Amino acid sequence: MRRANTPPSVLPATAPPPVPFDQALALQGIRFHVTSTNSGSLNELKIVPGGLAIDNTPIVRSIEGQISRAEVADLNADGSPEVYVYIRSAGSGSYGTLVAFSANQRKSLSEIYLPPVSHDAKAAQGYMGHDDFAVVEGTLVRRFPVYKEGDINARPTGGVRQLQYRLTRGEANWQLRLERVVEY
Template identity: 30%
Template sequence: MTQDETELKPAQYLLEERIEAFKNKALLMESCEKYYLLLLSVLVSFISVFLANVAFARCGGLDLTIHKHHYEARATIDQSEDCSIGTYHLIIKTPGRKVSYFTVQREGWLRQMWFEPLNKSQQPSVVLWLQNVGSGSYGKLNVYVPSIKHADLYVRTKITPLSPTVKGYQGHDRYTVTDGSLYLSFPRYRPHDPNCCPSDGQAIFKYDFQNKKWIEQ
């Protein structure tokens, strides 16, 4: 073995050690990077869910307004109120009538509003669809019609809710107003269906104003 080889060996070992240390450091950094990325992903998911829940829990500031020629209906929820419970305010303006004001206790949030004639009437009615926040998403209609006794005002009329004993009914209501009629549709459940997966088709009911009940179509 020459002197040069003897002197080279320690330098070679030192270089190999440094390379190995660099590799270990790189692996450690890669492992830490993956950990931090995973932690960041979890944190972002948590913040997204939190913000979604906050946005859903606070649906105040809602403003539903319909203008039709000289007719106007406006339903609002105060800025500070929750979606699940509180009040809503309704203003109805029509030609030849006084402005009608309502402040109504509610359970659920205002899903949709219609402003059109019902049951062959010549005057428009206001239909408000309220939806519960719970897993069943049960709906409710609040309907305001021109008063017969007080020709210059609107009054709230009662809409009989669908019987909970209807076959396969577990909520998830959807309301529509078509050609002056109220319709309710919902998915039918079989006895052992989970809440996510109804398997017995779709049911459609139409409201009978004369007999005050829902009729299956």
């Protein structure tokens, strides 16, 4: 029994248990099973395709951060879907990254390249992470708060910037090309 003037024992705070990511997606007869342990800041992402005519080999990648969401879409309307996996880094910036693959003529997968925000000076101004991704009306959208000079990490005052990307065929692979920048 504790005496009245004795402070209670302090138990160490425990982090909540990790929430594994496990989602099955399908579109146009092509399936993607996306999994990750989502435990800690370094994780393994696994994408198991199904329904491809030639190569259904699982894709395994090391990622920095945890999967926040995954979507399947056909942004270029070619009858071969893509899988988009959104990753949020650990830490106060919660920087977002993307791992994405396109089903090439429904036969095999090719990686989709998303250029860093820093590749466009206008888009990068005031960028400090906290990204959200979504497929919206045939484009990939990336939204984030805009920080003005002097803003602290928890309190941006510059509104929200939305970057809209269109899926295009590059020289050697698919890429998401910045098409429009909107602020609100």
